[in-house]
Amino acid sequence: MPNYRLTLCYDGTRWKGWQKQGNTEQTIQGKLETLLSRLLDQPVEVAGSGRTDAGAHAKMQVASFRAKTPMSTQEILAGLRQYLPADIGAIDLTQAEPRFHARLSCTGKTYVYRIWNSDLPNVFERNYLYHLHEPLDLRAMRQAAEDLCGTHDYRAFCSLKRFKRSTVRRVEAITIEDLGPELRFVVSGDGFLYHMVRILVGTLLAVGRGQLAPDEMGDILACQDRRRAGETVPACGLCLVDVRY
Amino acid sequence: MPNYRLTLCYDGTRWKGWQKQGNTEQTIQGKLETLLSRLLDQPVEVAGSGRTDAGAHAKMQVASFRAKTPMSTQEILAGLRQYLPADIGAIDLTQAEPRFHARLSCTGKTYVYRIWNSDLPNVFERNYLYHLHEPLDLRAMRQAAEDLCGTHDYRAFCSLKRFKRSTVRRVEAITIEDLGPELRFVVSGDGFLYHMVRILVGTLLAVGRGQLAPDEMGDILACQDRRRAGETVPACGLCLVDVRY
Numbered sequence: 283m284p285n286y287r288l289t290l291c292y293d294g295t296r297w298k299g300w301q302k303q304g305n306t307e308q309t310i311q312g313k314l315e316t317l318l319s320r321l322l323d324q325p326v327e328v329a330g331s332g333r334t335d336a337g338a339h340a341k342m343q344v345a346s347f348r349a350k351t352p353m354s355t356q357e358i359l360a361g362l363r364q365y366l367p368a369d370i371g372a373i374d375l376t377q378a379e380p381r382f383h384a385r386l387s388c389t390g391k392t393y394v395y396r397i398w399n400s401d402l403p404n405v406f407e408r409n410y411l412y413h414l415h416e417p418l419d420l421r422a423m424r425q426a427a428e429d430l431c432g433t434h435d436y437r438a439f440c441s442l443k444r445f446k447r448s449t450v451r452r453v454e455a456i457t458i459e460d461l462g463p464e465l466r467f468v469v470s471g472d473g474f475l476y477h478m479v480r481i482l483v484g485t486l487l488a489v490g491r492g493q494l495a496p497d498e499m500g501d502i503l504a505c506q507d508r509r510r511a512g513e514t515v516p517a518c519g520l521c522l523v524d525v526r527y
Numbered sequence: 528m529p530n531y532r533l534t535l536c537y538d539g540t541r542w543k544g545w546q547k548q549g550n551t552e553q554t555i556q557g558k559l560e561t562l563l564s565r566l567l568d569q570p571v572e573v574a575g576s577g578r579t580d581a582g583a584h585a586k587m588q589v590a591s592f593r594a595k596t597p598m599s600t601q602e603i604l605a606g607l608r609q610y611l612p613a614d615i616g617a618i619d620l621t622q623a624e625p626r627f628h629a630r631l632s633c634t635g636k637t638y639v640y641r642i643w644n645s646d647l648p649n650v651f652e653r654n655y656l657y658h659l660h661e662p663l664d665l666r667a668m669r670q671a672a673e674d675l676c677g678t679h680d681y682r683a684f685c686s687l688k689r690f691k692r693s694t695v696r697r698v699e700a701i702t703i704e705d706l707g708p709e710l711r712f713v714v715s716g717d718g719f720l721y722h723m724v725r726i727l728v729g730t731l732l733a734v735g736r737g738q739l740a741p742d743e744m745g746d747i748l749a750c751q752d753r754r755r756a757g758e759t760v761p762a763c764g765l766c767l768v769d770v771r772y
Contacts, residue, residue: 293650339651363648371648403608403616405538406584410651 283348286355287378288328288362290314290343293369295409295518299336300343310334310370314345321361322351329384331391331525335477337517339410342373344525346384382527390454392470392524395483395515400463411464412519418490420460426489427456427467429499430482437506439482440475441514449475456482470524477514485512528593531600532623533573533607535559535588538614540654540763544581545588555579555615559590566606567594574629576636576770580722582762584655587618589770591629627772635699637715637769640728640760645708656709657764663735665705671734672701672712674744675727682751684727685720686759694720701727715769722759730757 302312318326362372398411433452452472459466488494502510547557563571607617643656678697697717704711733739747755
């Protein structure tokens with residue numbers, strides 16, 4: 283059966299995340315499967331490059347699915363654009379190689395976490411930012427961010443308590459862009475554990491507030507204890523921006 | 528009584544416009560008056576630089592009010608920021624001259640109307656854009672826009688059917704910025720009639736589609752007939768961006 287690759291974006295504010303859960307249709311995956319199954323008149327299963335959390339966003343998410351249909355990719359794409367709700371956008375649809383799988387073929391991803399670090403309001407982007415008033419020590423955060431990169435067991439940065447698979451990941455880079463009142467954490471890696479990006483950012487914020495020292499990161503990684511790392515920052519600031527194959 | 532000048536911004540998506548109407552509190556003015564009256568423990572009446580329509584936005588709106596209070600402007604501003612909903616932002620509050628009045632003292636305003644002119648989705652700014660698929664003749668629209676500027680009776684560009692006051696206004700400039708798939712109409716003037724900016728843009732779109740000739744603008748102004756001008760484009764694309772005194 284022909285294999286398809288779909289590039290999507292979404293505003294996750296009102297969604298319960300990517301992954302379908304039981305009967306609820308309030309997930310991006312569930313919504314896509316329902317819509318594609320109707321559009322192509324057959325049961326369609328959609329694989330995503332990975333889950334995104336409830337309330338988190340994607341400027342670029344990639345999904346794959348198999349279907350046999352007389353419709354052209356342009357016709358399927360037009361159907362998706364017509365019937366998807368306004369907060370999910372179908373950017374592109376192409377035929378993919380037979381072995382392509384959105385999750386298994388994925389070699390890397392980049393997330394952005396946006397913080398609005400000001401007393402000033404930001405009403406127009408409020409759903410895409412985590413609003414924080416306290417002053418943050420950017421230099422200390424940048425120093426700590428370097429130590430959080432590399433190939434490590436990131437168990438201390440994961441919300442799950444039991445692990446079936448390896449918790450070793452490679453974080454290629456964590457950069458913190460200072461855009462006036464906005465701080466933008468850009469995190470790239472080969473894969474991420476559950477809540478990992480949000481806990482990495484929460485740990486860097488603890489450094490920025492002086493609650494953790496910038497040179498403690500190696501210890502926290504080594505101890506593999508979730509309680510030593512920082513808070514899980516809210517999902518609204520998180521956005522998947524790049525998926526690589 | 529001391530006089531105050533408040534600078535605001537708002538995402539108008541879920542609001543019934545600026546001006547309070549009867550009992551409904553779903554207006555920006557109503558919300559502000561309720562909040563300031565509680566905060567300052569006295570009845571407060573708020574004047575805006577002008578009304579904005581239901582669903583229209585403001586990056587800058589100016590309001591004035593009088594009150595006698597032992598609170599400092601910083602304290603009042605902090606109270607507003609604490610209690611205003613996330614889609615209304617208090618940018619600044621200062622003491623104003625005794626004669627200052629947000630509407631009567633206003634000498635000019637600038638509105639921006641944003642059109643997303645593409646088949647591509649724009650999920651993150653969907654509430655701030657009017658999404659239009661058709662190709663538009665930008666050169667013809669720019670030519671027509673010039674003829675719509677100047678000091679004229681803009682009765683043909685107003686949704687009201689009866690006029691108590693003068694319908695003569697001065698439009699200083701209408702520029703159309705081409706930002707890739709986004710077209711941004713920037714309209715400046717000394718004041719605007721009801722729906723005037725939305726009808727000006729709707730008329731320019733009719734020119735862009737070839738439904739009106741670019742050299743018809745003078746005739747439409749002269750005939751003072753609303754039916755000759757274009758549609759009233761949706762409020763979601765409209766944003767008040769500057770108020771001058």
